[in-house]
Structure formats: structure tokens, C-alpha cells
Amino acid sequence: xxxxxxxxxxxxxxxxxxxxxxxxxxxxxxxxxxxxxxxxxxxxxxxxxxxxxxxxxxxxxxxxxxxxxxxxxxxxxxxxxxxxxxxxxxxxxxxxxxxxxxxxxxxxxxxxxxxxxxxxxxxxxxxxxxxxxxxxxxxxxxxxxxxxxxxxxxxxxxxxxxxxxxxxxxxxxxxxxxxxxxxxxxxxxxxxxxxxxxxxxxxxxxxxxxxxxxxxxxxxxxxxxxxxxxxxxxxxxxxxxxxxxxxxxxxxx
Numbered sequence: 001x002x003x004x005x006x007x008x009x010x011x012x013x014x015x016x017x018x019x020x021x022x023x024x025x026x027x028x029x030x031x032x033x034x035x036x037x038x039x040x041x042x043x044x045x046x047x048x049x050x051x052x053x054x055x056x057x058x059x060x061x062x063x064x065x066x067x068x069x070x071x072x073x074x075x076x077x078x079x080x081x082x083x084x085x086x087x088x089x090x091x092x093x094x095x096x097x098x099x100x101x102x103x104x105x106x107x108x109x110x111x112x113x114x115x116x117x118x119x120x121x122x123x124x125x126x127x128x129x130x131x132x133x134x135x136x137x138x139x140x141x142x143x144x145x146x147x148x149x150x151x152x153x154x155x156x157x158x159x160x161x162x163x164x165x166x167x168x169x170x171x172x173x174x175x176x177x178x179x180x181x182x183x184x185x186x187x188x189x190x191x192x193x194x195x196x197x198x199x200x201x202x203x204x205x206x207x208x209x210x211x212x213x214x215x216x217x218x219x220x221x222x223x224x225x226x227x228x229x230x231x232x233x234x235x236x237x238x239x240x241x242x243x244x245x246x247x248x249x250x251x252x253x
Contacts, residue, residue, distance in 0.1 A: 031066035056110035074110035095127030
């Protein structure tokens with residue numbers, strides 16, 4: 001919501017956001033956790049520039065240093081811990097490249113250590129999906145598909161990786177909370193970006209900017225946004241909304 005959808009304006013967010021969603025958005029201002037509905041968040045998003053990214057491991061430091069910023073998936077999990085909320089919702093999450101250890105991924109560390117369940121879309125495309133899933137299982141993270149027994153990429157396609165299908169449709173609480181659980185609700189195949197060259201070009205541009213001291217993920221998202229003429233942001237926003245709706249539907253049953 002802070003940096004992953006650079007092409008979506010506050011006006012578009014307000015127009016597109018379903019009015020019946022109950023989930024609250026979390027962010028930090030001057031070291032204090034704030035929660036609010038979309039209208040409140042959009043007002044702060046419009047007024048605040050250069051938001052910091054705050055993750056699970058940086059959360060306490062962000063409070064001490066009175067930072068203002070958006071929370072990553074893992075940062076949202078930490079906020080949920082503090083507020084005694086058992087579920088967090090995100091969209092694309094971190095992962096691993098071949099050979100990397102879990103120590104380089106804040107989101108996987110949070111999933112291993114937190115008692116908060118995360119509902120997300122998939123690890124982002126720059127990570128090696130099968131290696132990420134395999135490593136997550138090895139450290140005790142239980143990965144479940146909301147509507148599928150496989151995960152096959154985020155915005156782009158990759159080779160499918162088998163996961164467990166969540167079948168407990170009539171018991172919304174049992175099996176959902178308890179931590180060390182990641183639910184994946186993939187983007188429908190017809191909505192994915194099919195031209196792999198777009199990914200390769202965006203990745204190269206982001207790597208060049210990373211060498212100059214900029215952050216990879218915002219640079220990647222901005223280049224992807226440019227090459228898809230805004231479509232990548234719209235896909236991600238719809239996926240986030242879908243993840244919130246899935247959880248709220250489960251909790252209503």
C-alpha cells in the first residue's frame with residue numbers, strides 16, 4: 001500500500017476499495033502505531049512523502065527512533081502481535097534466492113517466530129519459488145493454499161510448487177490462528193503478466209539502481225509500473241483486496 005503500488009493515486013484507492021471491507025490498515029507515525037480505514041490511510045499517504053519501510057525486526061527500533069513509515073508483511077505481523085490480532089494480510093511477500101539462508105528474509109523469519117497467521121498472495125517474482133517454499137517448510141512454516149494445491153508465481157508465472165489445500169471451510173478459527181501458518185491466495189491466471197521480458201527488463205533496471213544505493217523493490221515496482229502502463233499496480237491492489245475478502249469470508253462462516 002505504501003510502495004508496492006506506485007501508480008495508484010489516493011483518489012483511485014478510495015474509488016476502488018470495497019466499502020464493506022472491515023480490515024484496518026496499519027502504519028507508523030513518529031514511532032506510534034496507527035490503524036485506520038482506507039480513507040484515513042489515503043489522507044496520510046497523500047500528506048507523507050518518503051515513508052520508511054518497517055519490518056518485524058526493526059519494529060522496536062522504529063518506535064524508539066520515532067520513525068514514520070509503512071509496515072511490510074512482517075512489520076504488519078509485529079503490529080498484530082502488539083494489538084493481539086491473530087491474522088495479518090499482505091500481498092506479495094519476501095522470499096529467497098537459490099542458496100540464501102532464512103536470515104536474509106524478514107517475512108520468513110516472522111512467519112517462523114510469530115504467533116500471527118499471514119494471508120498473502122505469493123513470494124515476489126524475483127525470488128526462487130521452489131527454494132523459498134522448501135526452506136519455509138524446513139523451518140516449520142505450514143503453507144496452505146486458499147483455493148489451490150499449488151503456487152506458481154506472483155505477477156508472473158513460474159513452475160508450480162505443490163502446497164497443501166486448506167479444506168477447513170466450515171471452522172473459521174480452528175486451523176487459522178496459532179502462528180507459523182502462511183495462507184497463499186494466488187492471482188488468477190488470466191490476470192497475470194504473461195510477457196516474461198517485462199520482468200527481465202524491470203529486474204535489470206532495479207539491479208542497476210540498487211548498485212547506486214537505491215532499494216531494489218521500489219525501483220522494480222516503478223519500472224514494472226512503467227512497462228505495464230499501470231496494470232501491475234492494479235493487479236496487486238485487487239489481489240490485496242481479494243486476500244482481505246477471503247479472510248473476512250472465512251471468519252463469517
